[in-house]
Amino acid sequence: MQNINKIINGKMYADSLLREILPLSSNYSDKFLRNPCLAVILVGEDPASKIYVKNKLLTAERNNIKSIEIKLLKETTEEHLLNEISKLNKDTNVDGILVQLPLPVHISEKLVIQSIDPLKDVDGFHPTNFGALFMGDPNFIPCTPLGCFYMLKKELKNLDGKNAVIIGRSNIVGKPMASLLLSSNCTVTITHSKTKNLREHCRNADILISAIGRPEIIDETYIKPNAIVIDVGINRLDLNNIKTNEKKYKLVGDVRFEKVINIAQKITPVPGGVGPMTIACLMHNTVKAAYMNKNEDFVNIIEGFS
Amino acid sequence: MQNINKIINGKMYADSLLREILPLSSNYSDKFLRNPCLAVILVGEDPASKIYVKNKLLTAERNNIKSIEIKLLKETTEEHLLNEISKLNKDTNVDGILVQLPLPVHISEKLVIQSIDPLKDVDGFHPTNFGALFMGDPNFIPCTPLGCFYMLKKELKNLDGKNAVIIGRSNIVGKPMASLLLSSNCTVTITHSKTKNLREHCRNADILISAIGRPEIIDETYIKPNAIVIDVGINRLDLNNIKTNEKKYKLVGDVRFEKVINIAQKITPVPGGVGPMTIACLMHNTVKAAYMNKNEDFVNIIEGFS
Numbered sequence: 175m176q177n178i179n180k181i182i183n184g185k186m187y188a189d190s191l192l193r194e195i196l197p198l199s200s201n202y203s204d205k206f207l208r209n210p211c212l213a214v215i216l217v218g219e220d221p222a223s224k225i226y227v228k229n230k231l232l233t234a235e236r237n238n239i240k241s242i243e244i245k246l247l248k249e250t251t252e253e254h255l256l257n258e259i260s261k262l263n264k265d266t267n268v269d270g271i272l273v274q275l276p277l278p279v280h281i282s283e284k285l286v287i288q289s290i291d292p293l294k295d296v297d298g299f300h301p302t303n304f305g306a307l308f309m310g311d312p313n314f315i316p317c318t319p320l321g322c323f324y325m326l327k328k329e330l331k332n333l334d335g336k337n338a339v340i341i342g343r344s345n346i347v348g349k350p351m352a353s354l355l356l357s358s359n360c361t362v363t364i365t366h367s368k369t370k371n372l373r374e375h376c377r378n379a380d381i382l383i384s385a386i387g388r389p390e391i392i393d394e395t396y397i398k399p400n401a402i403v404i405d406v407g408i409n410r411l412d413l414n415n416i417k418t419n420e421k422k423y424k425l426v427g428d429v430r431f432e433k434v435i436n437i438a439q440k441i442t443p444v445p446g447g448v449g450p451m452t453i454a455c456l457m458h459n460t461v462k463a464a465y466m467n468k469n470e471d472f473v474n475i476i477e478g479f480s
Numbered sequence: 481m482q483n484i485n486k487i488i489n490g491k492m493y494a495d496s497l498l499r500e501i502l503p504l505s506s507n508y509s510d511k512f513l514r515n516p517c518l519a520v521i522l523v524g525e526d527p528a529s530k531i532y533v534k535n536k537l538l539t540a541e542r543n544n545i546k547s548i549e550i551k552l553l554k555e556t557t558e559e560h561l562l563n564e565i566s567k568l569n570k571d572t573n574v575d576g577i578l579v580q581l582p583l584p585v586h587i588s589e590k591l592v593i594q595s596i597d598p599l600k601d602v603d604g605f606h607p608t609n610f611g612a613l614f615m616g617d618p619n620f621i622p623c624t625p626l627g628c629f630y631m632l633k634k635e636l637k638n639l640d641g642k643n644a645v646i647i648g649r650s651n652i653v654g655k656p657m658a659s660l661l662l663s664s665n666c667t668v669t670i671t672h673s674k675t676k677n678l679r680e681h682c683r684n685a686d687i688l689i690s691a692i693g694r695p696e697i698i699d700e701t702y703i704k705p706n707a708i709v710i711d712v713g714i715n716r717l718d719l720n721n722i723k724t725n726e727k728k729y730k731l732v733g734d735v736r737f738e739k740v741i742n743i744a745q746k747i748t749p750v751p752g753g754v755g756p757m758t759i760a761c762l763m764h765n766t767v768k769a770a771y772m773n774k775n776e777d778f779v780n781i782i783e784g785f786s
Contacts, residue, residue, distance in 0.1 A: 305611025363667065
C-alpha cells in the first residue's frame with residue numbers, strides 16, 4: 175500500500191460526522207424555535223486553551239449550534255465559577271456546559287466538574303456519566319476517546335478479539351478509551367509511566383492508542399506490522415533559529431509518524447487526526463444534550479453508542 | 481516452598497480485617513448510641529442468594545453491626561421494591577443498603593441500583609460511585625474486587641509495574657478490579673470470552689485474577705512461574721452417585737488448584753479465599769457509610785483507599 179493511503183484522515187471523518195449532525199441541529203431549531211446551545215467557560219489566558227475554545231466556538235457556529243463564551247479572569251474565585259455554572263445549569267436555553275481545562279491551581283477541578291448538571295455535561299467528565307460509561311450504559315462519552323473510537327469503527331468495522339494497547343491512563347483519554355474498546359470486544363491493555371517493557375506490550379497491539387504527551391517517543395520498534403495506530407498526543411516542538419533568533423515551532427504527535435507509517439496498516443497524523451474528531455464529537459454531544467433535554471429521541475450516529 | 485505455604489488464606493485475612501473494623505463500630509455505638517446499620521433486601525427464593533444473605537447478616541451481627549433483612553416475594557413489583565428502597569434512603573438510622581443480585585427478570589437491576597442513595601450504596605454499584613472509583617477518587621468500592629485487592633496488597637506490598645491480567649469484564653468484578661490495579665501502578669490487561677490466545681495473555685501475568693464462573697478451566701498451562709493467582713470463581717461441581725442416587729456437590733474455583741499451586745507463587749483456595757474477604761469488605765463499607773453519614777472521618781483501613 176502506498177503510504178498516502180495509510181493515513182487516517184481525521185479532518186475528513188470529522189467533516190463527515192458534522193454533515194450528519196447538521197440536519198439534526200437544524201431539525202431541532204425548526205421544532206423548538208431555537209438552536210442547540212453550548213456554553214463554554216474559559217478561566218484565564220492560557221494560549222493553548224484560548225485556541226481550543228476558539229475552534230470549538232467556530233465549529234459550533236458553522237453547525238447551527240448557538241455558543242455562549244464566558245471568559246473569567248485567572249484570579250476568579252472558585253465560588254464565582256461555581257455560581258456561573260449554577261446559573262447555566264438552571265438556564266433551560268443552555269443544553270451543554272463545558273469548562274475548559276486545566277483550571278488555575280486555586281480552583282478544584284473535581285468540585286467544578288461535579289457541579290455541572292450531568293444532563294448538560296457534554297465533556298462526559300461528571301462521575302455519574304463516567305460511571306455510566308464504565309457500566310456499559312453510556313450517556314455522554316468524553317470527546318477525545320469518542321473521536322478515536324469513531325475512526326476505529328469506520329476503519330475496522332469489527333473490533334472483536336483485537337489486542338488493543340493504550341499508552342496513558344488519564345481520565346480524559348486512557349480510561350474511557352479502555353471502556354469503549356472493551357465494550358467492542360477488544361482485549362484491552364492499559365500501560366503507563368510505571369509499565370515495564372512498554373515496547374513489548376506495544377508490539378503485541380493490533381490497535382495502539384498513544385496518549386502520552388511527549389514528542390515522537392513511539393518509534394517503529396514499538397509497532398506490530400499492520401497495526402492501526404491512533405496518535406492522541408499534540409506536542410509543540412520548538413524549532414528556534416539561534417542565528418536569526420526567530421521563534422518557530424511545529425506540532426507533532428507521540429508517534430514518529432514518518433517511520434511508523436512504513437510498518438503500520440493505518441495511522442492518524444498530527445495535526446489533522448484526533449484533534450478535529452474531538453471537536454466534532456463535542457458538537458455531537460451538544461446536539462444530543464439538546465434532544466435529551468427536550469425528552470426527544472436522539473438518532474444513533476456513532477455506531478454502537480449514543 | 482511447601483505448597484501449604486503458598487495458600488493465600490482469605491479466611492485469615494478476613495478475620496484480620498474484621499478485627500480492625502470491630503473497634504470502629506464499637507466506638508461508633510458509644511458515640512451515637514446506636515450501632516452502624518445495614519439493610520439487606522432479598523427478592524425471591526434463590527438458594528445461593530439466601531446463603532449469601534444469611535452469611536452477611538451473621539457476620540454483621542458478630543461485628544456490632546445491626547442488620548435489617550427485608551424479604552420480598554419473587555412476584556414483587558418493581559414499584560414496590562423501589563418504594564422499599566426509598567423508605568430506607570430516608571431512614572436516618574439506616575447506613576448501608578444492599579439489594580442482593582440477581583433480581584427476578586421483571587425488575588430492572590439498573591433502575592434499582594440507581595435508586596439507592598449513593599451515600600448508602602455499600603455495594604458500590606451506583607453509577608456515581610462507579611464513576612468516582614474510575615476517576616481515582618473512590619467512595620464505596622465493590623466488595624469482591626476490594627477484597628482481592630486487600631489480599632494482594634498484604635501479599636505484595638508494592639504492585640508497581642506488575643503485569644496484572646484479569647479474566648472477565650463484569651461490572652461486579654473485572655472492571656472495578658482493573659481500576660484498583662491501575663491505581664496501584666500495575667499494567668492491566670482485561671480479557672474475556674472474545675479474547676484470542678487467552679493462554680498467552682495469562683502466561684504473561686505476574687498477577688492473575690480469574691472471574692469467569694466456569695469450574696477449573698484455568699490449568700497450569702495458563703500460569704507464569706511464580707505468579708500470584710486470585711480465584712474469584714465459585715462453581716458448584718456435581719458429584720452425584722448414580723448407583724445410590726445420592727446428590728452431592730463440591731465448590732471449586734475457576735482455577736485447577738491442585739495443579740496450579742505447583743507453579744504459582746501464591747494462590748487463593750475455593751472456598752476460603754475471596755468469599756470471606758467479600759463479606760468482610762461489606763462490613764468495612766457499612767461502617768464507613770455510618771461514619772460518613774455522621775460527617776465523621778473514617779480511619780483508612782485498606783491501604784491506599786477508603
